[in-house]
Amino acid sequence: xxxxxxxxxxxVAKRGQDVALRCDPISGHVSLFWYQxxxxxxxxxxxxxxxxxxxxxxxxxxxxxxxxxxxxxxSTLKIQRTQQEDSAVYLCASSLVAxxxxxxxxxxxxxLTVL
Amino acid sequence: xxxxxxxPQFLSIQEGENLxxxxxxxxxxxxxxxxxxxxxxxxxxxxxxxxxxEVKKLKRLTFQFGDARKDSSLHITAAQPxxxxxxxxxxxxxxxTALIFGKGTTLSxxx
Numbered sequence: 001x002x003x004x005x006x007x008x009x010x011x012v013a014k015r016g017q018d019v020a021l022r023c024d025p026i027s028g029h030v031s032l033f034w035y036q037x038x039x040x041x042x043x044x045x046x047x048x049x050x051x052x053x054x055x056x057x058x059x060x061x062x063x064x065x066x067x068x069x070x071x072x073x074x075s076t077l078k079i080q081r082t083q084q085e086d087s088a089v090y091l092c093a094s095s096l097v098a099x100x101x102x103x104x105x106x107x108x109x110x111x112l113t114v115l
Numbered sequence: 116x117x118x119x120x121x122x123p124q125f126l127s128i129q130e131g132e133n134l135x136x137x138x139x140x141x142x143x144x145x146x147x148x149x150x151x152x153x154x155x156x157x158x159x160x161x162x163x164x165x166x167x168x169e170v171k172k173l174k175r176l177t178f179q180f181g182d183a184r185k186d187s188s189l190h191i192t193a194a195q196p197x198x199x200x201x202x203x204x205x206x207x208x209x210x211x212t213a214l215i216f217g218k219g220t221t222l223s224x225x226x
Contacts, residue, residue, distance in 0.1 A: 004157070033213060042121075042203050042216030043158070056212035091157050100213040101146065106157025 002026070004107035006092050012113045013082045021077045021110045025094030032075050033104060034067055035091040043091050049075060050098050082114045117142045119204055121217035128194055128224055136189045136220045138204035145207060147187045148214065149178055152201040161189075194224045 005024045013019050025032050031050055035043035036059075045059040051072040060067070064083075069075040079086055089111050093104040122137050138147065146165045150158035162171050164180035164187060171178045175198075177190040187204055201221050205214040 035216075040201075040219070040221065042205075042219045043214075045208070045213035045215070048212045056210060059213070093157070099207075099211045101207040101211050103148070103160045103163065104214060106159070108156050 004092055004094055004105050006090075006107040006110050008110060009108065010111050010113075012115065014115055015084060016081050018078065018080045019082055019112065021079075021090050021092075021112070023075045023077070023092030023107060025073065025075070025092070026096075026105055027073075029094035029096050029105070030098050031095040031100070031104075032069055033093040033095070033100065034075070034077050035093065036061075037089045037091055037109070039088075046077070046090075048100060079112075082112075084114050087112055087114045117144075117206070117208060117215050119206060119215055119217035121202075121204060121220050123220060124218065126220060126222045128222075130195055130224055130226045131193050132224075134191050134194060134222070136191075136202055136222070137186070138188065138217055139186045140206070141185065143184050145184070147180060147184075148205045149187070149189055150203040150205060150216075152203060152219075153199075158201075158203055191222075194222075196224050196226050198222060199224050 034046040037043040047067045048056040049069040064080045066078045089109040091109045093106045148163045149161045152158040162178045167182045167184045169180045175192045201219045203219045205216045
């Protein structure tokens with residue numbers, strides 16, 4: 001019974017570099033979410049997938065952020081030309097059913113530091 | 116815009132004390148969830164409240180959903196050091212595609 005896993009756990013990038021963050025959701029979970037969490041704050045929604053379809057990307061802060069879930073399982077969040085304000089913990093969550101109204105299971109997050 | 120405001124932001128208490136954490140909004144939510152997050156980990160669901168006025172108990176934790184479904188509270192009786200963590204309330208956005216989180220209450224319980 002593996003939970004949600006994320007890799008890498010820590011990432012240090014120089015300003016301007018591209019980064020890719022991976023999320024392995026719980027097998028069979030339909031919904032997948034990405035959140036951004038600043039230190040000591042609550043998570044903020046970035047994007048939502050139902051299977052392979054990206055149904056809501058309204059939380060992505062700029063066009064430098066891109067997410068995909070091509071086969072409806074593993075998802076990747078890509079950030080191009082990273083900026084210092086991108087430094088945060090990026091959380092992935094999955095849910096058994098469609099939509100964001102139900103229990104979400106979170107991974108441990110990837111802590112991104114942009115120098 | 117749906118917002119969830121939590122208070123207090125920080126709480127530092129001694130083992131055995133009681134405490135209450137509040138989650139308030141000007142918007143009506145169909146349900147509210149409470150999560151607990153420890154350093155270096157993702158949030159873990161404690162409870163979901165759905166019906167206005169609902170009270171749920173989880174051992175020493177008591178959760179209440181306001182009658183108008185705009186607010187919720189978490190009461191901990193006889194706090195223990197293991198209760199230390201970040202407590203987050205969350206509710207579904209209007210589109211039903213994500214959770215909106217409050218900023219959280221950081222609880223520290225010392226022995």
